[in-house]
Amino acid sequence: MDAALYAVRLAGGWRLIASLDLRVDLYWWFGSKARKITAGTSSPGLPAVSKVRSHDRGYAGAAKRLVVLSQGLPLGWATAVRDDFAEERGMDLWGSKAWGRYVRSALEHAVGAPLLEASGRGSRALADAPLFFPGDDGLRQLEALFGPREWEGLHTLALQLGGWLSGRALLAGEVEALLQEAGGGVPAGWVAAAQLGELLGRLRFYAGLAAEPAPRSPGWLRRRRARGLRCRRCGSAARGRTACAACGSAACAYCETCLAMGRSRACALLLQGAAQSAVQGTAGGSPTAALGRWGLSAAQSAAAGAALRFLAEPAVPGSAAGRFLIWAVTGAGKTEMIFPLLQSILTAGGRVLVAAPRRDVVLELAPRLAAAFAEQQVVTLYGGSPDRWKQGGITLATTHQLLRFKEAFDLVVIDEIDAFPYHNDPMLDFAAKGACKAGGKYIYLSATPPLKLQQEAAAGRLPHAKVPARFHGHPLPVPKAHRMISVHQCLARRQLPPALLRQLQASIERGAQVFLFLSRIRHIEPFLELLRRSLVKVPLDGTSSVDPERAAKVMAFRQRELRLLVTTTILERGVTVPRSDVFILDADSELFDEAALIQMAGRAGRSKEDPNGKVLFAAHTWTSSQRAACRQIRRMNVIARKGGYLKR
Numbered sequence: 001m002d003a004a005l006y007a008v009r010l011a012g013g014w015r016l017i018a019s020l021d022l023r024v025d026l027y028w029w030f031g032s033k034a035r036k037i038t039a040g041t042s043s044p045g046l047p048a049v050s051k052v053r054s055h056d057r058g059y060a061g062a063a064k065r066l067v068v069l070s071q072g073l074p075l076g077w078a079t080a081v082r083d084d085f086a087e088e089r090g091m092d093l094w095g096s097k098a099w100g101r102y103v104r105s106a107l108e109h110a111v112g113a114p115l116l117e118a119s120g121r122g123s124r125a126l127a128d129a130p131l132f133f134p135g136d137d138g139l140r141q142l143e144a145l146f147g148p149r150e151w152e153g154l155h156t157l158a159l160q161l162g163g164w165l166s167g168r169a170l171l172a173g174e175v176e177a178l179l180q181e182a183g184g185g186v187p188a189g190w191v192a193a194a195q196l197g198e199l200l201g202r203l204r205f206y207a208g209l210a211a212e213p214a215p216r217s218p219g220w221l222r223r224r225r226a227r228g229l230r231c232r233r234c235g236s237a238a239r240g241r242t243a244c245a246a247c248g249s250a251a252c253a254y255c256e257t258c259l260a261m262g263r264s265r266a267c268a269l270l271l272q273g274a275a276q277s278a279v280q281g282t283a284g285g286s287p288t289a290a291l292g293r294w295g296l297s298a299a300q301s302a303a304a305g306a307a308l309r310f311l312a313e314p315a316v317p318g319s320a321a322g323r324f325l326i327w328a329v330t331g332a333g334k335t336e337m338i339f340p341l342l343q344s345i346l347t348a349g350g351r352v353l354v355a356a357p358r359r360d361v362v363l364e365l366a367p368r369l370a371a372a373f374a375e376q377q378v379v380t381l382y383g384g385s386p387d388r389w390k391q392g393g394i395t396l397a398t399t400h401q402l403l404r405f406k407e408a409f410d411l412v413v414i415d416e417i418d419a420f421p422y423h424n425d426p427m428l429d430f431a432a433k434g435a436c437k438a439g440g441k442y443i444y445l446s447a448t449p450p451l452k453l454q455q456e457a458a459a460g461r462l463p464h465a466k467v468p469a470r471f472h473g474h475p476l477p478v479p480k481a482h483r484m485i486s487v488h489q490c491l492a493r494r495q496l497p498p499a500l501l502r503q504l505q506a507s508i509e510r511g512a513q514v515f516l517f518l519s520r521i522r523h524i525e526p527f528l529e530l531l532r533r534s535l536v537k538v539p540l541d542g543t544s545s546v547d548p549e550r551a552a553k554v555m556a557f558r559q560r561e562l563r564l565l566v567t568t569t570i571l572e573r574g575v576t577v578p579r580s581d582v583f584i585l586d587a588d589s590e591l592f593d594e595a596a597l598i599q600m601a602g603r604a605g606r607s608k609e610d611p612n613g614k615v616l617f618a619a620h621t622w623t624s625s626q627r628a629a630c631r632q633i634r635r636m637n638v639i640a641r642k643g644g645y646l647k648r
């Protein structure tokens with residue numbers, strides 16, 4: 001897609017504007033009917049995405065002078081020059097030569113001279129002398145560009161688009177899908193309406209890929225170097241190149257990282273709705289009253305109360321969004337704890353997002369949220385979800401879906417902050433950061449926060465609350481060391497140690513469901529064979545991340561049709577089965593870190609009826625990870641006891 005580029009002189013100074021449809025801009029600035037129809041809706045004070053100071057923002061008819069610098073530049077070039085613009089002294093007096101020089105140098109800076117020369121495009125696009133408005137004869141023709149009805153329709157559509165796209169960043173194809181669903185069709189003139197939306201301050205457009213920020217080096221060096229491209233949607237470096245039908249380039253750049261959500265290209269239009277300002281949470285008078293409604297335990301209430309106070313704090317202007325960590329042990333009941341937090345923001349008229357790492361978590365949470373907040377529209381988003389373009393007070397989404405939002409939410413709750421796929425994924429980190437409004441708040445939930453967050457919390461840089469006790473008020477089962485040979489040795493000897501078999505037998509006999517964790521998928525099948533030979537009458541099976549029947553087997557295990565399930569860390573979280581014992585074999589494996597050990601151990605003792613499950617760390621050696629996991633579990637039990645959260 002191409003964009004025009006022009007400079008316009010307003011009362012407050014010069015602005016540089018990129019346009020998807022220059023007719024709209026000319027009519028906006030000079031058309032007589034534009035002034036009447038847009039009067040009242042275009043006044044300064046509207047939330048605008050642009051950083052232009054409010055008195056500089058143009059309103060229809062405000063242009064003193066307008067210079068069209070190019071009628072067709074590649075989208076990314078036009079937006080890059082627009083975003084780099086700084087007014088220069090004497091621009092009021094510039095003629096066509098001075099403007100020609102300016103735009104050439106601005107393009108060289110934005111795009112890089114080598115690329116500009118190689119494309120041949122720049123010089124051709126700039127061959128025309130700049131056009132000046134108002135010129136001698138232009139104005140009368142301008143009046144004929146839009147009929148009053150036509151302009152009114154465009155104006156209505158621009159405002160609708162602004163509403164639908166508020167808090168979102170969508171590629172052109174996605175905008176069309178949204179128009180199809182929200183508006184019942186794709187109007188032919190929607191791109192013109194988007195341009196009017198930009199002039200109204202309701203929308204901002206970009207190219208899918210943007211040049212990296214210019215390096216701080218001397219001008220002559222800077223111009224020689226082509227700037228790398230970065231995806232505006234997911235923040236990744238864009239290294240893909242492909243022949244492109246849309247722009248005719250043989251090597252149009254695109255982003256490979258977020259390809260699954262549609263191709264973000266150098267020539268693709270990315271539309272972003274204007275951001276609204278964030279609201280503060282209301283605790284509804286007293287936190288205790290707010291908490292009472294949700295039936296929380298004392299430990300849950302204390303942490304939720306601290307989080308509510310955090311949400312009610314006014315945002316510090318200009319600072320990054322505030323963060324708060326709820327460090328809740330496995331089985332603490334963290335879902336119930338977020339209800340009062342969501343309530344506090346929803347009551348203040350805000351929008352909330354709950355992001356979970358996996359689709360099954362989202363699907364499990366959706367009906368609970370819908371039941372708890374019957375008056376709210378709950379939008380559930382995952383790959384292929386039918387709610388894709390719906391808007392609601394509560395949005396529940398898997399992490400990748402966040403890429404479609406920009407500054408949309410007053411509160412972003414990130415469940416299992418340490419879980420795949422946030423952990424060490426810069427793209428999802430970028431997406432989560434972009435989804436929160438400026439001045440909005442983040443709540444992180446985790447039973448095993450990443451070390452970095454633990455350190456920030458300990459140093460007082462991250463406000464946090466611990467929930468050290470489970471909802472049933474019994475301490476966490478502390479893992480016991482069980483010395484045995486490695487799984488590899490068992491398989492080589494084709495024999496299981498009698499001591500391990502006795503422990504397994506005891507668990508089965510006491511009526512427990514047995515989680516047996518192994519470190520490697522390839523061990524599962526041969527290990528199952530050994531188990532079947534020894535535990536003849538026990539129904540057992542194995543599953544892993546590569547097992548297509550995993551869901552069915554987990555279901556059978558929940559329903560006690562299977563009594564023993566051999567698995568890997570894929571089931572370390574999310575699966576809660578009452579009356580469970582946990583065996584972790586090769587607990588000294590380097591594949592099991594402290595967090596994984598705590599999560600696996602956390603499967604035991606989850607129900608009120610059987611709060612003291614057994615956890616065995618079976619290994620030849622006792623590693624620092626095992627030691628750290630046990631230390632953390634014991635420490636939480638101590639804190640819980642001191643806080644009076646444990647039943648005596």
Ligand SMILES: [Zn+2]
Nearest residue numbers: 231234255258
């Ligand atoms: Zn991307």
Ligand SMILES: [Zn+2]
Nearest residue numbers: 244247252267
């Ligand atoms: Zn292209």
